[in-house]
Amino acid sequence: MLAIKGLSKTYKNGVRALNNITLDIPTGMFGLLGPNGAGKSSLMRTLATLQEADSGSAFLDDINILQDKDSLRKVLGYLPQDFGSYPKMTPLDMLDHFAILKGVSNRSERRDMVDSLLHKTNLYDVRKKAIDTFSGGMKQRFGIAQALIGNPRLIIVDEPTAGLDPSERNRFHNLLAEIGENIVVILSTHIVEDVSDLCPNMAIMGKGEILLSGRPRQVIDNLRGHIWRKRVKRDALADYQQQYQVILSHLTEGETVIHVLSATHPEGFEPQEVDLEDVYFSTLIKHDIKVAV
Amino acid sequence: MFWTIARFEMNFHRRQYLFYVLSGVFFLLSFLGTTTNGVQIGGDFSNVNINSPYAILIKLSTMSVITLLGAIAFSASGVIRDQELKMAELFLSTPVRKFEYVYGRFFGSFVFAAGIYLAAALGIMVGEFMPWLDQERLGAFDFNAYWYSIWLVGLPNLFICSSILFCIATATRSMMATYTGMVALLMLTFLLETFNEPATVETISILDPFGATAILEATRYWTVFERNTLLPALEGAFLFNRLLWMGIALAFLALASWLYPFNINPSRKQRKKAALLDSDTAPSAPVAAALPAALTRVQQQFGLTTQWQQFWSQTRLEVKSIMRSTAFLILLLMGLVLIVANAAGNLGNLFGTSVYPTTAIMVDIINGAFSLSLLFVLVYYAGELMVRERQVRISGIVDSMPFQNWVMLAAKLSALTLVIVAMMLSAMLAGIGVQVSRGFYEIDVLHYLAGLLFFFQFPIYLMMVLAIFAFVLTRNKFFAMALMVIYVMFLMAAPQVGLEHALYRMRMPYPAYSAFTGYGHNLEPILWQTLYWGLFGCLLLLVVQLLWPRGSEDDWRNRFSVARQRLTRPMVASLAVVSTLFVITGGWIYYNTNVLNNYSTFRDRERMQADYEIRYQLYAELNQPAITSVYTEVDIYPDTRDVMIKGRYSLTNRSSEPISEIHISLMPELDLQMLDIPGASLTHVEEALGYRIYALRTPLAAGADLTMDFDVAWTTPGFSNNGHGAEITSNGTFFNNGAAFPQIGYQRSQELQDNNTRRRFDLPPVQRAASIDDPDALMKSGLGGSGRVNFETIVSTATGQTALAPGYLIRDWQENGRHYFHYRMDTPIWNFYSFMSAAYEVKKDTWTSPAGDEVAIEVYYVHDYNIDTMIRSTKNSLDYFTKNFSPYQYRQFRILEFPRFQGTFAQAFPNTIPFSEAIGFIADLRDPREIDYVFYVTAHELAHQWWGHQVIGADVQGSTMIVESLAQYSALMAMEREYGAEHMQRFLAFELDRYLQGRGGEAIEEMPLYLVENQAYIHYRKGSLVLYAIKDYIGEDNMNRALADFLDKFAFGEAPYPTTRDLISSIRAHTPAEFQDVITDMLERIVLFDLRVTDSQLTTLADGRYEVTLEISAGKFEASGGGEESAITINDWVDVGVFGAEDPLTGVPTMLYLQKHLINSNEQQIVVTVDSEPVSVGIDPLNKLIDRNPSDNVVPAQ
Known part of the structure; x- marks a missing residue:
């Protein structure tokens, strides 16, 4: 289990990236949802030993992440938000090299592991092609392959699906879903489906704070009966936004559908079956965080 | 649109630190390069004004090369940045035309590259006004020098290089490739520099993208006066170079625009990527059902093995x-x-x-x-x-x-x-x-x-x-x-x-390597x-x-x-x-x-030299006894690099006044363990400067003698900051008495010689030599001051090495694991002798004079390549010198190799010539077309047995002409006899080049040859040229008779010693009336010619012979000591030559015609008829006269 207590971080330019974060993350897939600039990546980097915290603590079982970085790195798999590759290097080269860096010293064991990772991520056919020619999806699969090297007890995956097309994202989800349930996997994302598809536990982050945490089913239940829906004219949207707490609007068959948050049934609205998206946006609205909808 | 793009680019750089940091660094660099001696940009300008146009031009030209290192960051970054930040698409979707985009980018970045260069120029300009500069070396502020250098050299260079690099960046979009392009440009210039010799310089001047060679060529022979006042004219190779490279730059810019992929056509890389993507959109393979072996546990180890x-x-x-x-x-x-x-x-x-x-x-x-x-x-x-x-x-x-x-x-x-x-x-x-x-x-x-x-x-x-x-x-x-x-x-x-x-x-001083010692003595430090x-x-x-x-x-x-x-x-x-x-x-x-050891800096040592002069210069003219005999026992310890000296001088008062004090100078790093003068007591000692004064209880009467005994230890404990001197080494020791023995009286040779340094210590300008009119100075010889001495020494060294000193070997023996050599010279020599020790091979030979006297020739060597040439040169030179000058005074002639880190010279002691490993012993003489300088150096040193050891000038102006110029002449004549007159031209061309370049390096004033003040470019280079030319005018026999007369009158003489006036009158006595002016021009004035063939016409005559008509332009100039030249009337006999094809073996053209013609106007026509077909024709074709443009003397015959 990963226990985070009172973690804070202010950057030199005054931006408060993490504000007293306290969070217990059990084994299994954990979804960290939040808009850009919420502090997700700061938290991920801190947990991945790449960044110092001003105060607070973080423990993976008995490993003190902030103090004993070496120990954590031995059991960490990290897929950063945006990464590249050494020029002209192939997945085979890189995975082998990373495996060595991760202490997989036995040569045949290493070879078997790299092969099976290549198969598993469906990169075996391109194992001898340069990574810098890969498409986004292939690169992300390579990223997860390297994160799986060794016996990670903590896997951190930062915004892995941003920019992937639906089929690639689906494939990526399948990959993630296979990761064992006995280890902590943190998936940071701003895409709600990532969490609803994969995560038994989740939290929503904004302005460097944890705004909400729990199991998706449970947070959805909490909001049941508070979300209402209406088809509106496009030019009337501004009026509704003044009158109601509009949490999101989207287009359906050319018409604008809005969801509003309300404890009572507003006139002219019909009840909406609550999903995680409603939870996410209503949480943000409650905390006065504007997101381009 | 061009301006928008350019402004965008400029705004980008304006917000980066980079520009300010680089400007600061380059400003500082050129500021320090102007205001301190430690940072030198483009060379040492200590003999010209700090702000002379020449110094400014060279500095700004050099800075344009250095600035390139920073400028590349701007020139190339625009295109590459777009690529890296994936901005190109954004730009390319706006309605901008391709050339506007490309040139806007280029211009915007070039402005900043130019900016750092101008910061460097400003550094020099501001530096000029710093109050601590030596005011004597500042001319008037000359804005034109900056303007000229910036617009004709600096900015064009930056523009040329930036265009090329910009083009590379555009074509490759790789910073690495661009950087490589820059290194290639720099290497190209380094490469061209290595070919910067008179024969190739014209081509190099044009090829050098920085124009530096063209500038150096245009100013190659500039005197100090010219460097302080002139800028090279924009003409000839320089102009052509600028035009050519600006053209090349524009071509590269056009190419850059053409190469720039303006539509967002995927690059090859991107196409490949697309291909991969396609192959990957196949339906996702069923995820391996059997769950991955990967997630089964693998062994992770973090021990040392893993770390390796x-x-x-x-x-x-x-x-x-x-x-x-x-x-x-x-x-x-x-x-x-x-x-x-x-x-x-x-x-x-x-x-x-x-x-x-x-x-x-x-x-x-x-x-x-x-x-x-x-x-x-x-x-x-x-x-x-x-x-x-x-x-x-x-x-x-x-x-x-x-x-x-x-x-x-x-x-x-x-x-x-x-x-x-x-x-x-x-x-x-x-x-x-x-x-x-x-x-x-x-x-x-x-x-x-x-x-x-x-x-x-x-x-x-x-x-x-x-x-x-x-x-x-x-x-x-x-x-x-x-x-x-x-x-x-x-x-x-x-x-x-x-x-x-x-x-x-x-x-880390790179340890000098020598075949004698390997890495040797400074390996330990x-x-x-x-x-x-x-x-x-x-x-x-x-x-x-x-x-x-x-x-x-x-x-x-x-x-x-x-x-x-x-x-x-x-x-x-x-x-x-x-x-x-x-x-x-x-x-x-x-x-x-x-x-x-004593730690002392370069500055400390300057201070010591200044102190020595300030405190003891008043004794410079003090009447001191002369050394009349020297007996020493010198023990050389190669293993510990120590030398122990026991010596005894006999001193005689040769003056007419009694002497009451004896002053002793000794190199401060030596340890004077004992010095005993009977009846004298030490009244003053300053160890740090090595100066001692002994008072005689009874003054030494005129003509009376006394003896002085001394022990000196020259040790090298541990290692010192600058390394101990290289004189004493494990194999190959070489030092002379000036470095190791106590000297009598104040030594002018220890004074600071550089006037810039002297000014810092408020010392008057150095007096390089006493005036030729100074009657007191005529009493001192140019070597060893007070007269000749009897010399005897016992030198010992480790077994396995041979120890040598001037004189004849009386006996050698081994004792206590050491080898002793007893040498004695049977005639008096100058108080100037050397000691050497090394493990040598020896080659011996004999030369017999026509009278039947035998001279033993011995070469002590480590490298055996050229021993035979040295012996041949010795024999031939002995033939020539004894026949034409006077008999050889010794029974033996020895050449001794010494390690290259002790110098690259040869030096003549009586019957003994230390000769550097680096100059003659490893010369590759296999190509007969090249100058045999082993022969030449050997002949030169042998000639010193006459010029130096038989006769020497008084210690006044012109003294080194008698020693060095005459040795040059003698060696040239020995060479001419061996190789033929046609071969001399190459040698003389080198001498001319070195002389003319030497004038530009003059620190004080160029003297006419007869007043030369120990100026190497005059007494060697000009000496060779003019004495050879005089011989050509008056004839070899006359010249040699003049020298023989001079020897006859002065050889082995006592004080007063002769001067160059005596030498010149000997020469004049053998010079026909029509050439007396030649003697004046060549020896007593600084005269230069500008001779060239402007046109030539070749006609075949009816009888099958050839007639050549030459149009000649002739100028004659007299230069002042500072290098200012004024035209004078020409009325001289000058060689006109016609040449046939080159000899395939030696590369020397056959001479069809060579005669002196009277040239008495600035434009003149000469007609010559020859038997075979001419290939080239020329005026003064053998470069006997001093001509600043010797290359235009000979033209192809047309």
Whole structure:
């Protein structure tokens, strides 16, 4: 289990990236949802030993992440938000090299592991092609392959699906879903489906704070009966936004559908079956965080 | 739209630190280059005004090359930045036309490149006004010099290079390729420089993209006056060079625009990517059902074995990425070309004659070729490797991997080292290639490896660590580079402010190698310094470990807290151990340099020289007794590098006044253990300056004698900061009495000679020689002051070595493991003698005079290549000199090789010629077309047995003409007899070039030959030219008779000694009336000619003969001592020559006609008829006269 207590971080330019974060993350897939600039990546980097915290603590079982970085790195798999590759290097080269860096010293064991990772991520056919020619999806699969090297007890995956097309994202989800349930996997994302598809536990982050945490089913239940829906004219949207707490609007068959948050049934609205998206946006609205909808 | 793009580009650079940092660095560099002596830009300008147009021009020209290093960051970055930041699409979707976009970009960045250059120019300009400058060396502020240099040289150079680099960047969109292009441009100029000889200079002037060669060529023969007042005219090769390269630049710009892919056509890389993408959109393979073996547990180990494995894997990765880059291959190739070219240039180092490519010389050549470029390569690659993970955005993954910091650091260090090692090894292969191609097979691979990978490279390795430290500290490529530049500037400038100690200034003298000693005597200090700085490097690396960037923290507070976390117990222990060893090694070095030895800086030694003069100059004219005989016992200890001297002088009062005080000067580093003058007491002693005064209880009456006994110890304890002198070595000791023996009276030779330095100590301008009219000075000889002495010595050395001194060997014997040699000279010699000791081979021969007297010839050598030439030269010269001048005064003539680090000269002592390993012994004389300078040097030194040892001038102006110019003349005549008159032209052309260049380096005033004040370019170079020319006018017999007369009158004479006036009157006595003016022009004035053939016409006559008509332009000038020339009327007899085809063996053209014609107007026509077909015709074709443009004297016959 990963226990985070009172973690804070202010950057030199005054931006408060993490504000007293306290969070217990059990084994299994954990979804960290939040808009850009919420502090997700700061938290991920801190947990991945790449960044110092001003105060607070973080423990993976008995490993003190902030103090004993070496120990954590031995059991960490990290897929950063945006990464590249050494020029002209192939997945085979890189995975082998990373495996060595991760202490997989036995040569045949290493070879078997790299092969099976290549198969598993469906990169075996391109194992001898340069990574810098890969498409986004292939690169992300390579990223997860390297994160799986060794016996990670903590896997951190930062915004892995941003920019992937639906089929690639689906494939990526399948990959993630296979990761064992006995280890902590943190998936940071701003895409709600990532969490609803994969995560038994989740939290929503904004302005460097944890705004909400729990199991998706449970947070959805909490909001049941508070979300209402209406088809509106496009030019009337501004009026509704003044009158109601509009949490999101989207287009359906050319018409604008809005969801509003309300404890009572507003006139002219019909009840909406609550999903995680409603939870996410209503949480943000409650905390006065504007997101381009 | 052009302006919008340009403004966009400018706004970008305006917001970057880079421009300001670079401007600051370049401003500072040129400011220091103007206001201090430590930083030299483009050379040493100490003999001209600090702000002379010439100095400004050369500095600004040099700065344009240096600025390129910074300018590249602007010129190339625009296009590459768009690519990296994926901005190109944004731009390209706006309605901008292609050329507007490309040139807008270029212009916007060029403005900033020009900006840093102008900052450099400003540095020089501001520097000119600094109050601490030597006001004597400041001319009026000359804005025109800046204007000219900036607009004709600096900005065009930047424009040319920026265009080429911009084009490369556009075509490749790779910073690496662009940088390689820059290094290639720089290497090209270095390469061209090696061919900068009169024969090729015209071509080089045009090819050099920086125009520097053209400028140097235009100013090659400029005198001080011209350098202080003139700028080269924009004409000839310079003009053509500027036009050509501006044209090339514009062509490159056009090419850049053409190459720029304006529509967003995918590059090849992107197409490949698309292809991959397609193959990947196949329906996703069913996810392996049997769940991955991968997630079954694997063994993870983090022991030492794994760490080594990690290190190797990372190193392999780094090395692979370097090796795969084309840039690296290009660098390697360029390096190789540089070496081969350098070898071609440097192996022919004396009068165009090659030396054998010994491994020692090849190592020196490689070092010379690589010293600068290796530093660029190193700093560049250090920057690349250090930021690579961040640049390719993989640092997040890599940094969170479980390896120790040292793994990454060590891998990067190893990869960098490998870059250097690879370059050095390929340089070695190129060197071996050069050796083999010249048929030289004594290849010493170990010497290569030691020289190239260790001795020469050690400072570079340390620089590498320093560069890494700078990167880790600043985490910014350009700041780190700026730090490195500042550090290198500190290394150069520190001695100027008296900071010289090896403990804080890493200055690893490359140990000189000699066939005598191997790496020899300064190996020990170098190894200690290596250890010391090596430990310092380790210490830095430990600090680097603590500060190693891992993760995304960049601010210092967090970096410190990370460093604290890394300060583990083993780390603290390592820091403690390394610092302790560092301090101990430093202590040992300090003990050696400051306790066992006296630590003194260059500045301290100047101060001592000044003090010596200030305190004791008043005794310069003090009446002192003359040394009349010398008996010494000199014990040389090669193993410990010590010499013990016991000596006895007989002193005689040759004056008419009694002498009551005897003054003794001794080199301060020597230990005077005993000095005994009967009846004298020491009344004054200043050890630090080596000055002692002894008072005689009873003054020494006129004509009376006394003896002086002394013991001197010359020891070399431990090692000193600057290294002990190279005189005493384990094999190959060579010193003379001036360096080791007490001298009588104040010694003018110890005074500061440089007027700039003298002004700093408020000393009057140096008097290089006493006036020729000074009657007192006529009583002193030019060598050894007071007269001749009887000489006898017993020299001992270790067994296995031969010890030598002037005189004849009376006896040698071995005793107590030492070898003793007893020498005595049976006729008096000057008080000027040498001692040598080495393990020698000997070759002996005999020369017999027509009268039947035998002279034993002995060559003591280590290299056997040219022994026979030396013996042949000795015999032939003895023939010529004894026949034409006077008999040889000794029964023996010995040539003794000495190690190259003691100098590259030969020196004539009585019957004894120390001759450097580096000049004659390794000359490669296999090509008969080249000048046989071994023959020449041997003849020159032998001639000194006459000019110097038989007759010497008084110690006044012109004295060295009698010694050196006459030796040059004698050697030329011996050479002419051996090789023929046609061969002399090449030699004289070299002499002319050296003389004319020497005038530009004159520090005080050029003197006419007869008043020469020990100025080498006059007494050697001009001496050769004019004496050979005079011989040509008055005839060899007349000339030699004049010299024989001079000898007859003055040889072996006592004071007063002759002057050049006596010599000239001897010559005039044998000169026909019509050539008396020639003597005046050549010996008593500074006269130059400008002779050229403006047109020639060839007609075949009816009888099959050929008639050549030459149109001649002739000018004659007289120069002042400062170099100001004025035209004078010409009325001289000048050679007109017609030549046929070249002799295929010697390369010398056959002479069809050579006659003197009277030239008495500035334009003249001459008609000559010859029998065979002429190939070329010329006026003064053999360069007998001094002509500033000797190359236009001969033209093809048309």
